[in-house]
Amino acid sequence: MKTSRPSRAALAVVAAAALVAGSAAACSGEDDGTITLSVGLFGDFGFGPLYEEYSKLNPEIKFEERIAEFSDHHTNLTTHLATGSGAADIEAVEVGFVSQYTAQPDRFHNLLDLGADELEGQWLDWKWQQALSADGESLIGLGTDVGGMAMCYRTDLFEAAGLPTERDAVSALWAESWDDYVAVGHQYAEATDGAYFFESSGNMFRAMVEQAPEGVYDRDNELIVESNPAISEAWDLSVEAIEAGMSNRLGAWTPEWNAGFNEGTFATIICPAWMTSYIETNAPDASGLWDIATVPGGAGNMGGSHLVLPEQGDHPEEAYAFIEWLTAPEQQLKVFEATGNFPSTPSLYEDEALTGLTKAYFNEAPVGEIFTAAAQAVQPQYQGPLQGDVLATIGQGLGRIEDGSQTPEEAWAQVLNDLESFK
Known part of the structure; x- marks a missing residue:
């Protein structure tokens, strides 16, 4: 993907x-x-x-x-x-x-x-x-x-924030919901200075949407971005996290994003199995500092x-x-x-x-066990004809909030306007 x-x-x-x-x-x-x-x-x-x-x-x-x-x-x-x-x-x-x-x-x-x-x-x-x-x-x-999801996190940054570092204890921090995850983000922000809770709100938003019974389309291939409560809930929670200063505001696949893994500029990232190799490749000096917990909100595929x-x-x-x-x-x-x-x-x-596979880089995390459970728990969501483009458009809206060029209200209005061309 x-x-x-x-x-x-x-x-x-x-x-x-x-x-x-x-x-x-x-x-x-x-x-x-x-x-x-x-x-x-x-x-x-x-x-x-x-x-x-x-x-x-x-x-x-x-x-x-x-x-x-x-x-x-x-x-x-x-x-x-x-x-x-x-x-x-x-x-x-x-x-x-x-x-x-x-x-x-x-x-x-x-x-x-x-x-x-x-x-x-x-x-x-x-x-x-x-x-x-x-x-x-x-x-x-x-x-x-x-891409059954998990959550990768930096143990050194969690320790510095006074949070638990063992993977089961970290999973328990947000076992119930994404609201719990953002609540932990508030604790992290209050306890640290200069390190962000996650790299970008776009991945958080997408993960929440991917877990919902319906995403951006219904089965008649009609866009339901404006009417689906799961979309508005994910948007509002993402905006809350942005406004609390949790986002490192890094665009995915950019050189700055790549460097952030190694430099420890953010503490968590949504982590499908394929992400583990990406982290290991881009953060060769951070072996043993990253670990893997479960993702908030239950299963989902990314x-x-x-x-x-x-x-x-x-x-x-x-x-x-x-x-x-x-x-x-x-x-x-x-x-x-x-x-x-x-x-x-x-x-x-x-x-x-x-x-039985483990990854030494992630403190011998049982990746085979973690991602098998994640894949088996996925409840498939219908994917509409321009799914990727729609999610990218919403992500761009969140990016405009992150860089300060638009208010949340302005960004949402532009998202809806931009999506008109997909109908």
């Missing part, structure tokens, strides 16, 4: 190298009988070793990985689909955008026609349903990871992706064979071990190889 995100500078180098290598393979490959499959991703999905493993099993298949920024990736994919050219053979789609594409299944190869009809029970039911067209006749993607095959791709059978292998439980487990992206295949959820 999009899914662990390493430094953007590193991604640029990797992507450039992959593109050069892949282009060379594509130019020469057709002559020697090889096929080069292009794979479009946002961030590092941990597929590198698996490309090598698959090519050893299938020497005729080579890979070209293209990596773009999260928003650019989805914008580019939409453009490529509209123009009929430019898409990779395989594209990753984050959960907030998948419903936009299931509404236009003719732009993708129907995976049910390629053999996926025999695999339905392999995934969490709601993960499978997310990639189905409304009539159930087309499946556009196979699921990679899911992030996760599907792999889709645009109709314009030249090698659908080969591409499908690869993503079927890549999303099988064995490979999903390897990705989790390497990157923290949590499997969407429940056959692993009682496997000690998954549930």
Whole structure:
């Protein structure tokens, strides 16, 4: 979901190298009988070793990985689909955008026609349903990871604020609700100077909304941002936290956000499984200072992706064979071990190889156990056609409150005005 995100500078180098290598393979490959499959991703999905493993099993298949920024990736994919050219053979789609594409299944190869009809029970039911067209006749993607939520926190900053640091005790601080979480934030703000309680209100808002029975759309694909009480409650609580000075006001995926993990400028962050690898990558000097508690408000899902095959791709059978292998439980487990992206295949959820995993970086936190419980507890929420864009628009409104450019009333009014273009 999009899914662990390493430094953007590193991604640029990797992507450039992959593109050069892949282009060379594509130019020469057709002559020697090889096929080069292009794979479009946002961030590092941990597929590198698996490309090598698959090519050893299938020497005729080579890979070209293209990596773009999260928003650019989805914008580019939409453009490529509209123009009929430019898409990779395989594209990753984050959960907030998948419903936009299931509404236009003719732009993708129907995976049910390629053999996926025999695999339905392999995934969490709601993960499978997310990639189905409304009539159930087309499946556009196979699921990679899911983003069952937890809460990562800095033990050193909690200790400095006089708060408990052991993960069960921290979980108990906000066991009942997000109101409890904000109440702890008030305690933290009163006890500290110069360190914020969380990095940005946008993630807090999204987590609260993702836990609600309904989010920004109803099942008729009507926007319910203005009428859904869960939205207004999440907005009001987020505004309260902003006005109390809890937010570090850091934009996600920015260099400042990355640096904040290592420098300890904020104490907590909403933490789907994929976030753990991101923290570890960007805060190498903070090992043992981060730990993992449960998330307020019960279960919820934030992030996760599907792999889709645009109709314009030249090698659908080969591409499908690869993503079927890549999303099988064995490979999903390897990705989790390497990157923290949590499997969407429940056959692993009682496997000690998954549930017994711990992370030394997070004080030996039992990540397998924590995120298995999080994934199993998710109550799926309907995702509307422009889910990701709607949430981003609301997040931008909160950002304008954070930077002082608008009052809460002005920001909400602009959000509603901006959302008119999505109706």
